[in-house]
Amino acid sequence: MDFRWDSSLASQYNRIAAEAADWPRQKEKFYTRAQWRRCAALGLLGLPLPRAYGGSGYGALATARLIEAFGLGSRDMGLVFAAAAHTFACAMPVAEYAEEPLRARVLPKLCSGEWIAGNAISEAEAGSDVNSLRTTAVRDGDDYVLNGTKSFVSNGPVADVFVVYAVSDPTLGHLGISAFLLERGTPGVAAGGPKAKASLRSCPAGELMLKDCRVPASHRIGAEGSGAGIFQRSMQWERTCLLSAYNGLMERLLTRCLEHAANRRQFNRPIGTNQAVSHRLADARIRLEAARLLLWQACWKLDQGERAVLDVSMAKVAISENAVQTALEAVHLFGGAGILEETGIEGTLRDALPSTIFSGTSEMQREIMAREMGL
Known part of the structure; x- marks a missing residue:
């Protein structure tokens, strides 16, 4: 590599x-x-x-x-x-x-x-367990009729189109899920208003309600019943390329912390001369570089067409959990200023927190890793 x-x-x-x-x-x-x-x-x-x-x-x-x-x-x-x-x-x-x-x-x-575009898969009773979807897609001639409610659609309140996952054959389990492309103006499509949330606040997220919504079969993405596989493939992209943004966040945060440690003086010397500070920043660099290399390895394998399930999950866990830890360390380093909104430090912590949840929780990733290791 x-x-x-x-x-x-x-x-x-x-x-x-x-x-x-x-x-x-x-x-x-x-x-x-x-x-x-x-x-x-x-x-x-x-x-x-x-x-x-x-x-x-x-x-x-x-x-x-x-x-x-x-x-x-x-x-x-x-x-x-x-x-x-x-x-x-x-x-x-x-x-x-x-x-x-x-x-x-x-x-x-x-x-x-x-x-x-907004991705509509999560439901009130189907977050991590996507096999519990209740939104249905019933074939009717050249159309499918969709009914159900999606609970947490990022971009949903402003999206022009949605990728929607629904159960087209309830007898087949995960092989009975299909994916569809819906345009906002389709009769029966209603996007709810944005929900208040602690993190990633500028990205609106809300419900998507589908009532007797007719979708042409030509707007099905992939073959009928291939939705679960399509979703898992999209998660490979998210767990690598979306999470890569958090490597950028960690790099930006570490740069600010190094500048602060060099310029902030207490007891007549820069706080960076204290090992309690310098060692924390050294550990932050280790966390960033380890997460970055795990991600690059996973992406390289994907580009080579190699199986990268274990690598993708390892990278996702490393980046998300290291981003949270680095943001926590930054709050401690900045002290009182670290919890003021005006400094932007507490905001990085809030924005880091959901990275351990979206695109598959850390617990789910560890389950995937365990299976890939033969357990």
Whole structure:
């Protein structure tokens, strides 16, 4: 494995980090369409998507590297998360599994930022247990009729399209789940208002209600019954490339901590001269580099077509749990200032916390790892 970056990718990394850092601070409660178009202009909404539809055609490793740059530069992790979820949980299933007419209609709009997409799988009784979905899809001629409620759709309140998972054959378990592409204006589709949440606040999330919603069979993504596999494939993208943004967050946070440790003086000397501080920062660097290398290894294997289930889960756990730990250390290092919203330190902790939950909890990842190790 060779992780040396060519000059063009390194240049793009630096450009994304620098431009995202210069974006004005969020004034509205949620991200705006203007901010979304900035993401598209930087190519962030189409990094792994085929060039024929306006994407960049990158593999997992290059995509992860550039999403890290977004997390490094942007102070708004809600926007970073929203863009990544749009790309990896919504656009990639369409790109990899939909029929050509649907790809041609949808993907250019997702790459350009004209459309925002939301992934609709979670339900009140089906979070980690996706085999317990209650939303149904009943075939009726050339259509499917969908009924059900999705409970936590990131981007949902503002999304133009949704990737929806529903039970098309309840007798087949996970083999009876199918995936569909629904447009917001479809009769029977109703998106609920945004829910208040502690983390990733600028990314609106809410319910999606489907009542006798007719969807053309041509808007099914993949074959009937292939939804569970499509979802798991999208999770490989999320658990690597979306989580890579948190490597950027850790890098940004560590840089701030090092500057603070060098400049903050107590008892007539910089606090960084105390081993209690310097050793914590050394450990933070170890956590970041270990998480980064685990991620790159997982992405490299995905790009080679190798089985990477164990590697993806290891990377997801390492990044998410290390991000939380690093943010906690930063709060301690900054002391009283660390809990003030104006410094932005406590915000990084809040934004790090859900990373151990979304895209499969840490507990789920450890179960996957155990199975991959033969237990």
